[in-house]
Amino acid sequence: MKINKKLLAVIMTLVIGSAALTGCGQKTEQPSVTPTESPAVDEVTPTETPVVDENAGGVTGEEVTGETDPTPAQETYFVAVDGIEMPAGMAMDSTMFADTYGIDTSLLNSYYVQMPMMNVHATEVAVFELKDAKDADKVMAGIEKRQKALVDQWKSYLPEQLELVENYKTAQKDNMILFVISPEADQIVQKFESAQ
Template sequence: MKKRMVLLILTLVLGMVIAACSGDKSANIEAKLSAKEMIDQMMEKVEQPSLMELQPDEVKSLYNIEPEKLEDFSIRIPMMNVKTNEIAILKVKDAKDVADVELAVKERAESVQKQFEHYLPDQYENAKNYKLITKGNYVLLIISDKPDELVEVYESFFKQK
């Protein structure tokens, strides 16, 4: 009887530990700053060419994303069409829309590639080597000659709740 009780208690404790560890941690990821503040700091720490802020009404036309799906975002695009550099941080309101936003961002990166495919070879290489990273409800696009440095700065903005 005593062995059964110990086995039952051990099974219950193990079940609780497994249940606690299997929770969806992606929903608990939260940035310390707004999307705009993150990009400002990224550009401060990693030199980029002049980039301008994309206006909310331009999100639909360039990224094919309904702005209503986004809780927060900041997108920087080149001021002149001789660079491919682009940084976009999109915080999606609803986790069910993250895959759609990822797809739209990937299509945007492919569109930039097509623009530069026969234009400027070095910029085409930047566009081909874009970074697309998803953390919880955040989607990041980086097109740059220094993508890894920018990703490193971006990663520093997150904490697990």
């Protein structure tokens, strides 16, 4: 029996084609996915404009778009860091401020804390405008609390950042207090002290 090569090629093509189509043709039932409610997550957004916290009598670092003028603390911050390259940062919100510094905001007219956006930099600059300069010790106690927490945070992470935290600077001019953790801390303090 002689088999025609063309006929054999056609039969093989049909067998392979039907096998391929059969494999692709059947649909299996997919389990249905029901979306569940995800937990609420606080979104952290970079900001440069603080908002008045009417309950505390001070100013927080939360974002406001065009509603208020810069506070004296914020203006002092921008004068002190003008021309100095700083890592990407964001203003500390009022909740984090209460947790990290523990300063009673009723002692302050305003404050502004700029912290890094990423946890590879320890750079932090804070300016506090006191209602009464006699409360400076209470603000300094809050600064010491924050600095000690940062030492604990950085001591097993990045040694060069720990060195910055350990070499922090503070300065006081009238009713303004400055707290600086930065490679350019001396320059920032100098600008703060020479600001009007």
